[in-house]
Amino acid sequence: xxxxxxxxxxxxxxxxxxxxxxxxxxxxxxxxxxxxxxxxxxxxxxxxxxxxxxxxxxxxxxxxxxxxxxxxxxxxxxxxxxxxxxxxxxxxxxxxxxxxxxxxxxxxxxxxxxxxxxxxxxxxxxxxxxxxxxxxxxxxxxxxxxxxxxxxxxxxxxxxxxxxxxxxxxxxxxxxxxxxxxxxxxxxxxxxxxxxxxxxxxxxxxxxxxxxxxxxxxxxxxxxxxxxxxxxxxxxxxxxxxxxxxxx
Amino acid sequence: xxxxxxxxxxxxxxxxxxxxxxxxxxxxxxxxxxxxxxxxxxxxxxxxxxxxxxxxxxxxxxxxxxxxxxxxxxxxxxxxxxxxxxxxxxxxxxxxxxxxxxxxxxxxxxxxxxxxxxxxxxxxxxxxxxxxxxxxxxxxxxxxxxxxxxx
Numbered sequence: 167x168x169x170x171x172x173x174x175x176x177x178x179x180x181x182x183x184x185x186x187x188x189x190x191x192x193x194x195x196x197x198x199x200x201x202x203x204x205x206x207x208x209x210x211x212x213x214x215x216x217x218x219x220x221x222x223x224x225x226x227x228x229x230x231x232x233x234x235x236x237x238x239x240x241x242x243x244x245x246x247x248x249x250x251x252x253x254x255x256x257x258x259x260x261x262x263x264x265x266x267x268x269x270x271x272x273x274x275x276x277x278x279x280x281x282x283x284x285x286x287x288x289x290x291x292x293x294x295x296x297x298x299x300x301x302x303x304x305x306x307x308x309x310x311x312x313x314x315x316x317x318x319x320x321x322x323x324x325x326x327x328x329x330x331x332x333x334x335x336x337x338x339x340x341x342x343x344x345x346x347x348x349x350x351x352x353x354x355x356x357x358x359x360x361x362x363x364x365x366x367x368x369x370x371x372x373x374x375x376x377x378x379x380x381x382x383x384x385x386x387x388x389x390x391x392x393x394x395x396x397x398x399x400x401x402x403x404x405x406x407x408x409x410x411x412x413x414x
Numbered sequence: 415x416x417x418x419x420x421x422x423x424x425x426x427x428x429x430x431x432x433x434x435x436x437x438x439x440x441x442x443x444x445x446x447x448x449x450x451x452x453x454x455x456x457x458x459x460x461x462x463x464x465x466x467x468x469x470x471x472x473x474x475x476x477x478x479x480x481x482x483x484x485x486x487x488x489x490x491x492x493x494x495x496x497x498x499x500x501x502x503x504x505x506x507x508x509x510x511x512x513x514x515x516x517x518x519x520x521x522x523x524x525x526x527x528x529x530x531x532x533x534x535x536x537x538x539x540x541x542x543x544x545x546x547x548x549x550x551x552x553x554x555x556x557x558x559x560x561x562x563x564x565x
Contacts, residue, residue, distance in 0.1 A: 266546075267547075267548070268481055268547045268548050270547075297484075400478075402478050402481065403482070404482045404484055405481060405484065406485050
């Protein structure tokens, strides 16, 4: 385990291990080994909602926070979450600043509600009530090598995200990113770099978000819209003491 | 000569690093370089002593705080000074690497307000390198006395 802990970043490892039943050590090891293979194969981990997550969502302990990422590369629409392969690298990674990090974003695993939602750029985070800071790295074809670095997340565009209590489903907005293709690689891969990161548009697509969420969670109730607020260096970081869950 | 057990441990640790091909040499320096943030001097704090000082007056004098801990009504101003330089070198066989890094000292000015937005207490403190920012804030919020800042 110690060698794996050196290879795999601690936060990612902790997240993966927490998703495994404690009595199934072999499952944990298999999961970590699979993760290492994914990393070697240039894959970006993304969360799949397990029974523990569903229970936390049903009890109101956590809220599902939905964001949509839209992207253009060289002024042409570009799918932000294409399944990675040998020649296609992920181009977006996310960081979340919390009370524990005093707003400093650290790498966070995002999830997809479905394959169709992924294609359309919808991602989600499961978060306890509180104030968070969302940092977005991308569109950048070398995002894999940057996503574990606090330095890159610190300098990425950042938004404040408020998760109120007693809310299960929250839509926080649609972000429009632009990139440019610097060149193509021998096997078809593309080198993409972000542009215009100071002016990232935030769109309100609450009706689409409501439709998507009510299809997947018909009994979860109303979808609350709480749009992201851009945070820039020099602005105050606002933190709020997190409510401890029953399990903690 | 009598060597205390603590000194002996430090000595053995340094020797073990040398034997392993590592050298770490911290050099203390006067705190005259700002690594991050905007320092708040002792002189600037004199107006805080009055219990009538309001939140707005603090903002007017010191600017917006770096961190606002909403529910505990605490403002935090933070800055980093260089307290020294750490030289390091690692070598083995015919290869090696060496470098230098600045050792920061994390200063915090913490101000707590009451419901009427007036100062309840304030402290200019140093956060230990070994303690996380949030742990330090929580300890201060619970009124656990922190280490005093050096002048």
